[in-house]
Amino acid sequence: MTEPLMTVAEPEADRSVLQAVARGALGRCPACGEGRVLEGYLKATSGCSACGESYDHLRADDMPPWMTILIVGHIVVPLLLMVEQIWHPDMWLQMAVWPVVTLALLLLFLPRCKGAALGLLWATRAGQQEEPAESEPAS
Numbered sequence: 001m002t003e004p005l006m007t008v009a010e011p012e013a014d015r016s017v018l019q020a021v022a023r024g025a026l027g028r029c030p031a032c033g034e035g036r037v038l039e040g041y042l043k044a045t046s047g048c049s050a051c052g053e054s055y056d057h058l059r060a061d062d063m064p065p066w067m068t069i070l071i072v073g074h075i076v077v078p079l080l081l082m083v084e085q086i087w088h089p090d091m092w093l094q095m096a097v098w099p100v101v102t103l104a105l106l107l108l109f110l111p112r113c114k115g116a117a118l119g120l121l122w123a124t125r126a127g128q129q130e131e132p133a134e135s136e137p138a139s
């Protein structure tokens with residue numbers, strides 16, 4: 001018996017996108033919600049400690065940084081404008097505080113956004129429908 005060139009995907013259970021994104025954002029495994037989705041600060045786990053699901057093959061690319069910038073920008077800019085409108089602090093104080101606040105929020109949100117992105121990629125099975133590479137003749 002010869003092996004088929006392509007295995008036909010078995011019908012798989014639906015994956016809840018919202019649940020997977022929420023679990024990932026909380027640092028939990030999108031599949032089971034028990035283990036961790038990241039090893040260390042940003043590295044996707046190669047195997048969930050609870051269910052064994054692997055996430056290190058998923059390529060989140062620029063999505064987590066973009067999400068982080070979007071979220072932190074929408075927190076810092078209104079806060080900065082509100083503080084300026086209400087208290088009019090000195091410029092040196094603003095120049096000292098806001099970069100630190102921004103950096104702290106970026107570091108806080110980046111792994112959460114990475115987890116959410118991995119949850120989204122996992123739930124939508126992105127990157128799992130790769131076509132077999134066809135060899136193209138040299139032109």
Ligand SMILES: [Zn+2]
Pocket residue numbers: 029030031032033034035048049050051052053
């Ligand atoms: Zn798991």
